[in-house]
Amino acid sequence: MVTIQQIEDTMTPYQILDVEGNVVGSVPKLSTEQFLQLYRAMYLGRVFSNKIIALQRQGRATTFGSLLGQEASAVGLAAPMQAQDWLTTSYREIASLIVRGVPLTTLIYSFRGFTPVFPKETRCLPVQIVIATQMLHAVGLGMAAKIAGDNAVAVGVCGDGATSEGDFNEALNFAGVFQAPVVLVVQNNGWAISVPRRLQSAAPTFAARGPGFGVPSVLVDGNDVLAVYDVMQQALARARSGHGPTLIETLTYRLGAHTTADDPTRYRDAAEVEVWKAKDPIVRFKRFLIQRGLWSEEQDQQLIAVVEEEINEAANIALNMPPPAPDSFFDYLTDSPTPRLLEQRAELRRFAQQDQ
Amino acid sequence: MQMTMIEALNQALALELERDKRVVIFGEDIGANGGVFRVTEGLQRKFGVQRVFDTPLAESGIIGTSVGMAVYGLRPIAEIQFAGFLFVCMNQLLSQATRIRFRSGGAYTCPLVVRAPYGGGVRTPELHSDSVEGLFLQSPGFKIIIPSNPYDAKGLLASAVADPEPVLFLENIKLYRSFRQEVPEDYYTIPIGKAKVVQEGRDVTVMAYGAMVPVALEAAKKAQQEAGTSVEVIDLRTVWPLDEETIVNSVTKTGRAVIVHEAPKAGGVGAEVTAIINEKCLFSLLQPVARVTGYDTPYPVPGQEDYYVPNVPRVLDAIRRVMEP
Numbered sequence: 089m090v091t092i093q094q095i096e097d098t099m100t101p102y103q104i105l106d107v108e109g110n111v112v113g114s115v116p117k118l119s120t121e122q123f124l125q126l127y128r129a130m131y132l133g134r135v136f137s138n139k140i141i142a143l144q145r146q147g148r149a150t151t152f153g154s155l156l157g158q159e160a161s162a163v164g165l166a167a168p169m170q171a172q173d174w175l176t177t178s179y180r181e182i183a184s185l186i187v188r189g190v191p192l193t194t195l196i197y198s199f200r201g202f203t204p205v206f207p208k209e210t211r212c213l214p215v216q217i218v219i220a221t222q223m224l225h226a227v228g229l230g231m232a233a234k235i236a237g238d239n240a241v242a243v244g245v246c247g248d249g250a251t252s253e254g255d256f257n258e259a260l261n262f263a264g265v266f267q268a269p270v271v272l273v274v275q276n277n278g279w280a281i282s283v284p285r286r287l288q289s290a291a292p293t294f295a296a297r298g299p300g301f302g303v304p305s306v307l308v309d310g311n312d313v314l315a316v317y318d319v320m321q322q323a324l325a326r327a328r329s330g331h332g333p334t335l336i337e338t339l340t341y342r343l344g345a346h347t348t349a350d351d352p353t354r355y356r357d358a359a360e361v362e363v364w365k366a367k368d369p370i371v372r373f374k375r376f377l378i379q380r381g382l383w384s385e386e387q388d389q390q391l392i393a394v395v396e397e398e399i400n401e402a403a404n405i406a407l408n409m410p411p412p413a414p415d416s417f418f419d420y421l422t423d424s425p426t427p428r429l430l431e432q433r434a435e436l437r438r439f440a441q442q443d444q
Numbered sequence: 445m446q447m448t449m450i451e452a453l454n455q456a457l458a459l460e461l462e463r464d465k466r467v468v469i470f471g472e473d474i475g476a477n478g479g480v481f482r483v484t485e486g487l488q489r490k491f492g493v494q495r496v497f498d499t500p501l502a503e504s505g506i507i508g509t510s511v512g513m514a515v516y517g518l519r520p521i522a523e524i525q526f527a528g529f530l531f532v533c534m535n536q537l538l539s540q541a542t543r544i545r546f547r548s549g550g551a552y553t554c555p556l557v558v559r560a561p562y563g564g565g566v567r568t569p570e571l572h573s574d575s576v577e578g579l580f581l582q583s584p585g586f587k588i589i590i591p592s593n594p595y596d597a598k599g600l601l602a603s604a605v606a607d608p609e610p611v612l613f614l615e616n617i618k619l620y621r622s623f624r625q626e627v628p629e630d631y632y633t634i635p636i637g638k639a640k641v642v643q644e645g646r647d648v649t650v651m652a653y654g655a656m657v658p659v660a661l662e663a664a665k666k667a668q669q670e671a672g673t674s675v676e677v678i679d680l681r682t683v684w685p686l687d688e689e690t691i692v693n694s695v696t697k698t699g700r701a702v703i704v705h706e707a708p709k710a711g712g713v714g715a716e717v718t719a720i721i722n723e724k725c726l727f728s729l730l731q732p733v734a735r736v737t738g739y740d741t742p743y744p745v746p747g748q749e750d751y752y753v754p755n756v757p758r759v760l761d762a763i764r765r766v767m768e769p
Contacts, residue, residue, distance in 0.1 A: 174516070205549035213515070214547045218539045224505060225540070228512020228520075235468060235494055235518065242512070255536070258505035265500055420546040421584055422609055426637065426685040 099293050099307040101339050104314040107367050109375025116318045120382055126167055126313050127377060130159035130370050131391060133183030135399045136192065137344070140199050144348045148407065149199045153179045154344025157311075160369030161275050161338040163187055164316025165245060168324055172211070174229040174242040176222035179215045180275060180342075181245050188212050192399065196406035203412070203420060211240075220246050220253035223272055227263045230270035230327070241327040245273040249280025251294045257301075263333035264302040270333045271323040272303075275310060277342035278364075282355035298335035310338030311369040314376075341367070414440040446624040452594035453483045453615065456601040457521065459631050461491045464519060467605065469496045471506060471523030471559075480525055481561060481620055503529050507536035507558065514556040515544060519605055527562035527614055528571030528743075534579075541610045542585025556610045557601075563616040563655050564706055564738075564753040567746040573617070574743045575654075575705065577683050578712035580612060587611045587636055588684040592657035594625045596681060599634030607636060616654040639687035641694065645676035648700040648763055651691065651717060653680040656704040656754060663759035673767055683713045691717060692724045699730040700766040704754050709737040734762040 104113035118126075133155050143149035155162065162183035169175065175188055182195060190212055194204045198214075206214050216222035226244025233240040250256050251274055263270050274294045278285050291297065298305025304326075308319045316338055323334035341364035345352050352361075377383035418425065418433045425433070447455070460467045469484060475498040478485030488496040499506050503524055510520040524530055530537065537558070544554045564573040580586050589604055589611060591597035597615065604611040642657065643664060652660040657679045664675035676694050680686065695701045701721055703714040714735040721733055736754045744752050 176512075203547070203549045206547075206551040208548070208551040213544070213552070218535060221508060221536060221540055224508025224536065225512040225515065228509035228514075229516050230512070231509055232513040232516035232518045235513075236516070254502075255504055255508055258500070258502045258508065261500050261502065262505050262509050417546070420548075420550045422545075426688075428685065428688060 099295055101307045101309040102315050102319055103309040103312050104318060105312045105372055105376050107372060109372045109379060111376070113315065116314060116321065123377060123382055126163055126317065127370075127373055127383070128391065128395065129163045129167065129183065129187050130313060130373065131395050132186060132399070133159045133162060134370060135395050136182065136186065136195075139399050139403055140196070141348055143199070143403065150201045151347050151349050152199055153347045154342070155180065155183055157343030157364060157369070158275060158277055158340045159183055160313035160373065161310035161316055161340045164313045165243065165273050165320050165336075165338070167317055168321040169241070169243060170324075172238065172240040173324070174226065174240060175212045175245070176226045176229070176242070177212070177215055177245045178219070178222065178247060178250070179217065180247060180277070182215070184245065185210070185212050185215070192402035193406040193409070196403055197409055200406065203417065220250035220255040220259070222246065223250070223259035224255050224262070226272065227259045227268050227270050230263070230268035230333070231266050234266070234269055239328060241269045241271065241324050243271045243273065245275060247280060248274060248276040248278070248285050248288055248294060249283065250274070251297065252288050257297070260297060260301040260303055260335060267332035269327035269330070271320065271327060272333060272335050274335070274337045275340060276337055277340050279342050279346070279352075279356065281346040281350060282352070284356075293337055295335060295337040303333050303335050305335035305337070307337045307339065310340030311367050311372060313369060313373050340369070445627060445629055447594045447627040448621045448624055449591070449594045449597045449615065450481060450483055450620045452598040452627045453601060454485055454487070455627070455629070456598040457484060457487060458490065460519075460521070460602070460605050461487065461495060463631065466517065466519040467495070467521065468513065468518055469521045469523070470499050470510075472499060472501055472525050474498060474523050479523060481617070483559070483615070484523070503532035504536050507533040507541060510556050511536060511540050511544065511554055514554040515552050519555055521557045521559060521605065524558060524560040526572045527560040527576050528574040530560060530576055537586070538580075538583045542583055545609070546585065553608050554610050555608050557604045557613055558610070559613045559615060561617045561620070562614045563618055564743060564749050565618050565655070567749070568617070570745070571743075573749065575707035575738065577612070577614060578707045581684055581711070581713070581716060585610060586684065587682065588614065589636060589682050590614045590616070590654040591681060592616070592619065592654055592679050594627050596634055596640075596679075598627055599632050600636065600681065602631060603633045603636050606633065611636070614654070618655045634681075637682045637685050637687055639681055639690040640679045641676060641690065642679045643675065643677040645674040645698065647674045647698055648702060648766055649676045649678060649694040649698045650702045650704065650759065650763065651678045651680055652704040653683055653713070654706070656706060659754060659756055659759055660704050662756045663763060666756065666760050667763045671764075671767070673763060675763065680713070686713075686716065686720065688720050688724065691720055695721050696725045696728045699728050701729070702734045702736060702759065702762045702766055704736045704759055706738050706753055708740045709735055710740050712737065731766040731768060734766050736762045
């Protein structure tokens with residue numbers, strides 16, 4: 089008789105630092121400056137997130153999804169990328185975009201509810217709202233790089249909920265079939281708004297999805313910035329040297345609400361949040377830095393002040409930038425507007441003037 | 445050279461591959477098989493699997509990856525095997541391909557061409573005959589081209605590939621091999637957004653596109669024979685954006701309008717053309733506008749489809765109606 093069996097999954101998350109910041113793996117060879125850059129970027133992501141949430145509470149920003157708790161994952165995946173690489177993300181990876189060079193003012197301006205001209209030289213796509221669609225864009229970007237004979241790798245990032253979408257699975261399949269130079273990252277933060285991870289899949293990990301598509305995969309502690317950095321660097325190198333795609337699942341946790349419009353006390357236990365607070369990725373990395381003699385509490389206090397000042401300054405600039413012309417969104421549709429569009433634009437202008 | 449629409453399209457694609465290294469063509473069964481209708485016949489052999497390739501059977505994957513390729517700077521031409529399968533990739537088409545430019549403040553463009561066969565009367569299984577163009581009218585960002593003959597098909601496809609914005613290029617299955625026409629072997633373009641007056645007339649304007657153009661012409665001939673009615677027939681060619689100028693000029697002249705399409709009546713191209721007439725030249729009308737369209741039902745099974753697709757008697761009936769004094 090044939091044996092019907094579940095695919096064995098013995099994956100354990102790859103870790104370099106344990107929760108206490110002790111080294112339990114092989115630390116990547118980074119300079120002191122590089123270690124501190126990772127730390128600073130995580131901190132910047134957190135302060136940025138808190139700032140936008142504060143602005144939203146004051147009515148000066150639109151809906152925003154908290155980044156709290158996912159800083160190691162977002163920073164670690166973006167930091168090893170090269171200038172020619174592409175990045176497509178959801179709304180939860182703002183810290184990745186910052187690492188890739190998207191200006192703070194551009195991001196803050198967008199959270200005021202306006203469209204900035206996106207800095208295309210960063211090779212990041214604007215944040216994706218429709219879940220999982222960006223994973224296919226990443227694969228297409230990677231396929232294009234391969235066809236063009238360029239040395240670029242594309243990185244697509246989504247959350248655990250996105251793995252249930254067809255596009256996520258089609259992205260993995262296309263990546264495998266075309267051996268596209270891509271890295272697909274699932275930030276598994278435990279929750280898709282109010283739906284827990286166990287309701288997205290019966291499989292023990294999302295990383296297990298990779299082998300089913302012929303795509304090698306790895307499970308990594310998403311609150312360990314060095315571990316994320318390390319696996320990402322390896323996956324990028326694999327892709328760049330023609331060895332095809334990699335799927336990475338980062339195990340992390342959304343400490344905040346889904347967005348400023350969400351109240352997580354309706355659906356999850358405070359005790360669970362406390363467990364994850366104790367695994368704070370920033371605290372963990374700080375402990376490591378102090379243990380290595382690279383950092384001190386005193387320097388930490390200084391960094392907090394410097395980062396907060398940088399964010400406040402960027403916010404001041406972005407909040408004082410003039411709003412775009414009311415009809416500017418017509419510019420973004422087409423280079424060759426029809427007479428009909430010009431008529432509609434003139435109508436908008438006429439009424440916008442009356443408003444003033 | 446005398447060509448069918450299939451041959452004209454095949455030549456247009458070959459010319460694009462020759463002219464521009466950025467052009468890549470892909471879809472289901474388009475490689476060794478040359479497409480289920482043979483539009484891409486021989487292209488993979490000539491230009492290689494790197495530029496002409498089969499994909500996994502996943503329409504959303506085809507469009508989603510082509511969005512990435514277009515943003516990267518390639519000129520992807522994606523084939524969706526039948527227009528009815530566009531339903532599978534509507535999200536990537538409408539929330540992504542058409543919006544990347546808008547979302548990025550104009551920083552990124554998506555010069556993508558999506559080709560798909562459509563249209564009835566050829567006894568296909570379900571969802572192989574549907575006309576879906578109306579669905580796209582409410583989704584700004586797509587240009588929609590539907591040629592009615594081999595010459596236009598070749599020139600319009602060249603324009604579609606050259607266009608910096610996404611284009612949906614719908615090819616009528618019945619017209620693929622129904623007749624040959626003189627088509628230049630060289631590269632040429634036909635402008636997007638320009639309708640063509642295929643027959644001048646004084647009394648009534650009949651507007652159509654795709655396979656409804658020959659139906660309109662045949663009905664016009666009969667109207668001339670039976671009542672001496674002089675019918676102006678307009679081939680819209682591009683159904684979005686519509687050539688308002690040509691429509692309004694003609695209806696202003698004739699005072700009577702009939703619109704013919706295979707797609708359902710509600711909210712479609714005919715409804716939009718009627719609204720344009722109402723807004724721009726209502727008082728030229730001598731009779732209400734008539735629409736001859738598919739019915740507001742799903743496209744029916746082969747045994748009944750001939751009752752659904754507009755034919756010469758239905759168009760002639762509409763011409764008679766609007767010609768009443």
